[in-house]
Amino acid sequence: DTAVSQTPKYLVTQMGNDKSIKCEQNLGHDTMYWYKQDSKKFLKIMFSYNNKELIINETVPNRFSPKSPDKAHLNLHINSLELGDSAVYFCASSQLAGGRGEQFFGPGTRLTVL
Amino acid sequence: AQSVTQPDIHITVSEGASLELRCNYSYGATPYLFWYVQSPGQGLQLLLKYFSGDTLVQGIKGFEAEFKRSQSSFNLRKPSVHWSDAAEYFCAVGGGNAGNMLTFGGGTRLMVKP
Numbered sequence: 756d757t758a759v760s761q762t763p764k765y766l767v768t769q770m771g772n773d774k775s776i777k778c779e780q781n782l783g784h785d786t787m788y789w790y791k792q793d794s795k796k797f798l799k800i801m802f803s804y805n806n807k808e809l810i811i812n813e814t815v816p817n818r819f820s821p822k823s824p825d826k827a828h829l830n831l832h833i834n835s836l837e838l839g840d841s842a843v844y845f846c847a848s849s850q851l852a853g854g855r856g857e858q859f860f861g862p863g864t865r866l867t868v869l
Numbered sequence: 870a871q872s873v874t875q876p877d878i879h880i881t882v883s884e885g886a887s888l889e890l891r892c893n894y895s896y897g898a899t900p901y902l903f904w905y906v907q908s909p910g911q912g913l914q915l916l917l918k919y920f921s922g923d924t925l926v927q928g929i930k931g932f933e934a935e936f937k938r939s940q941s942s943f944n945l946r947k948p949s950v951h952w953s954d955a956a957e958y959f960c961a962v963g964g965g966n967a968g969n970m971l972t973f974g975g976g977t978r979l980m981v982k983p
Contacts, residue, residue, distance in 0.1 A: 796975070854963015854964050858971060860912035
């Protein structure tokens with residue numbers, strides 16, 4: 756059973772489009788995250804979310820928004836896509852919030868904006 | 870603000886040789902420290918973690934790491950490298966309250982020569 760899954764694995768789209776990436780975890784964790792990994796492999800936290808609190812990295816443009824229909828899902832919506840949004844996006848989850856607990860990562864979604 | 874530095878972007882070792890990957894962190898209190906490994910095209914997998922107690926921690930796949938508070942370091946070691954260890958390795962620091970996120974270093978790419 757996959758602990759943290761993401762769909763799609765690859766996403767190719769045009770500038771200006773709106774797209775979503777889905778994430779599901781079956782670990783029963785309370786907190787989920789979205790990370791962006793750029794072409795140089797640098798990992799940047801975008802969002803941390805549990806049923807009580809959304810924490811947003813202040814450097815993330817407001818074109819990005821997380822949506823959580825329930826505790827097991829945290830989807831990433833991106834509006835008006837730009838070339839610089841091309842990256843690999845990772846979803847993760849943990850039992851403990853913040854930087855205190857082990858995070859389990861999904862396989863990633865490679866987004867290419869043309 | 871917390872930060873993590875991995876001074877070596879690339880390291881090449883021969884199969885069977887020992888390995889040490891460096892990690893230095895900056896954090897205002899007792900840190901929670903992690904090492905993750907990322908194989909090509911995959912998500913991140915936790916190798917080991919340090920929260921408190923014994924400063925030498927054992928992880929999966931024969932890896933270990935030593936927390937040295939005086940040097941603000943958490944170096945990863947393995948006595949004998951296998952070809953399958955070739956991957957990207959990330960050190961991360963977290964801790965504190967729930968609002969404190971995990972911060973990753975820039976990664977070290979390990980290549981293994983036959």
